Amino acid sequence: MTAVVIVGGGAMGAALAWTLVSDPGFDGAVTVLERDPTYATASTTLSAAGIRTQFSAPENIRLSRYGWRFLERAGDLLGVDVGLRERGYLTLASDPATLRANHAVQIAEGASVALLTPEALAARFPWLSVEGVALGALGLKEEGWFDAATLLQGWRASAIRRGARFETAEATGFHRDGDRVVAVETTDGRVFPCAVAANCAGPWAGRVAAWAGVTLPVRPGKRTVFHFLCREAAEAAAESPLVVDVSGVWMRPEGAGFIAGVSPAPEADPEAADFDPEWALFEERIWPALATRAPCFEAVRVVRAWAGWYEMNDWDANALLGPAPGAPNLLHAAGFSGHGVQQAAGAARVLADRIVHGRSLTISAEALSADRFAKGRRVRERAVI
Numbered sequence: 001m002t003a004v005v006i007v008g009g010g011a012m013g014a015a016l017a018w019t020l021v022s023d024p025g026f027d028g029a030v031t032v033l034e035r036d037p038t039y040a041t042a043s044t045t046l047s048a049a050g051i052r053t054q055f056s057a058p059e060n061i062r063l064s065r066y067g068w069r070f071l072e073r074a075g076d077l078l079g080v081d082v083g084l085r086e087r088g089y090l091t092l093a094s095d096p097a098t099l100r101a102n103h104a105v106q107i108a109e110g111a112s113v114a115l116l117t118p119e120a121l122a123a124r125f126p127w128l129s130v131e132g133v134a135l136g137a138l139g140l141k142e143e144g145w146f147d148a149a150t151l152l153q154g155w156r157a158s159a160i161r162r163g164a165r166f167e168t169a170e171a172t173g174f175h176r177d178g179d180r181v182v183a184v185e186t187t188d189g190r191v192f193p194c195a196v197a198a199n200c201a202g203p204w205a206g207r208v209a210a211w212a213g214v215t216l217p218v219r220p221g222k223r224t225v226f227h228f229l230c231r232e233a234a235e236a237a238a239e240s241p242l243v244v245d246v247s248g249v250w251m252r253p254e255g256a257g258f259i260a261g262v263s264p265a266p267e268a269d270p271e272a273a274d275f276d277p278e279w280a281l282f283e284e285r286i287w288p289a290l291a292t293r294a295p296c297f298e299a300v301r302v303v304r305a306w307a308g309w310y311e312m313n314d315w316d317a318n319a320l321l322g323p324a325p326g327a328p329n330l331l332h333a334a335g336f337s338g339h340g341v342q343q344a345a346g347a348a349r350v351l352a353d354r355i356v357h358g359r360s361l362t363i364s365a366e367a368l369s370a371d372r373f374a375k376g377r378r379v380r381e382r383a384v385i
């Protein structure tokens, strides 16, 4: 019987637990070690929970499309309503060549994305200014947003009903036999023997990997999300897709208002140390970009803001899946760099296939193997938000 111990019970760990115990070919036992069952600082619950097909790497499109199909069936599979909204992403670009190149990959992968000229954008979204926009890409299917906290609780509760154990415990290290991880130890002195260990520790995955001597290039990067109201924007609120502006600022409707954020340039993205929102970002970068793009956002009122940690993969800003050199039975699902909650179902399927069948049967995502940084291979993704 294969004992699998998963460090971290956020979206990734809970999805992996659920996928394993739901797989008829799996005859093992699954234990998830999660130090905080309230998930107060987990990326999953602090996420913007968007899902898109607008990536440039085929593997990302495959993982997210798998995620969409899973979300559509979450009611049947998990017994929860994840509030899936098919509203699309609208990516605005000043450089049409990149958007066209990405679009060709998306279409080849079966995604449904339309390219819109500035004239077509103005006709379809009259509240948007197309100044400085050369081309837009609008997802017509399989893009939008959902409720990540409900999805997480659905995975967790359903996995427990199907036999997985979730322990409230902080893992502190591995017991090893040669290069193999044979047990996980926790702060309360317990030891959990395993045949396979999984690193699903999100922004903390770099630390967990280090216990096995693996230098995983994953570190936390702070991202602030602002929730604001805008009286002038009622129509936009009702109809808007998630808009990614040429400036990199994104916004989408949320309840009676909107949420928005922006990522820093890689050279200005230090390792995160706290969860304090970066309030100045709204005045300095987000509001000017929004008001330029949509004049209705001239007058807005910020009602709250929160900060969470992206699990940044400094090697190439994409998922690291499976074992890395030096620890063959420690499987990572880490480094998603801001697109992980939509890919959790797919990433869990990839790892579960590997555990149960020894290889990926369902999704072709070998290029995202966690050993690629050691081999000098990168997966280029031009659409990191």
Ligand SMILES: Cc1cc2nc3c(=O)[nH]c(=O)nc-3n(C[C@H](O)[C@H](O)[C@H](O)COP(=O)(O)OP(=O)(O)OC[C@H]3O[C@@H](n4cnc5c(N)ncnc54)[C@H](O)[C@@H]3O)c2cc1C
Residues within 6 Å of the ligand: 007, 008, 009, 010, 011, 012, 013, 033, 034, 035, 036, 039, 041, 042, 043, 044, 045, 046, 047, 048, 049, 050, 051, 169, 170, 171, 172, 200, 201, 202, 203, 204, 208, 223, 224, 225, 307, 308, 309, 310, 311, 333, 334, 336, 337, 338, 339, 340, 341, 342, 343
């Ligand atoms: C502001 C923000 C916006 C985002 N927007 C999107 C988006 O729109 N779409 C999208 O797809 N993704 C988005 N993401 C990214 C997404 O949230 C993450 O990729 C995803 O949630 C990662 O899931 P995870 O389970 O790996 O990590 P987490 O949810 O962080 O879970 C990791 C868990 O591991 C636990 N843990 C860590 N170390 C230990 C230990 N030693 N022992 C026990 N437990 C431990 C932690 O307590 C935590 O609960 C966003 C993230 C942020 C911060």
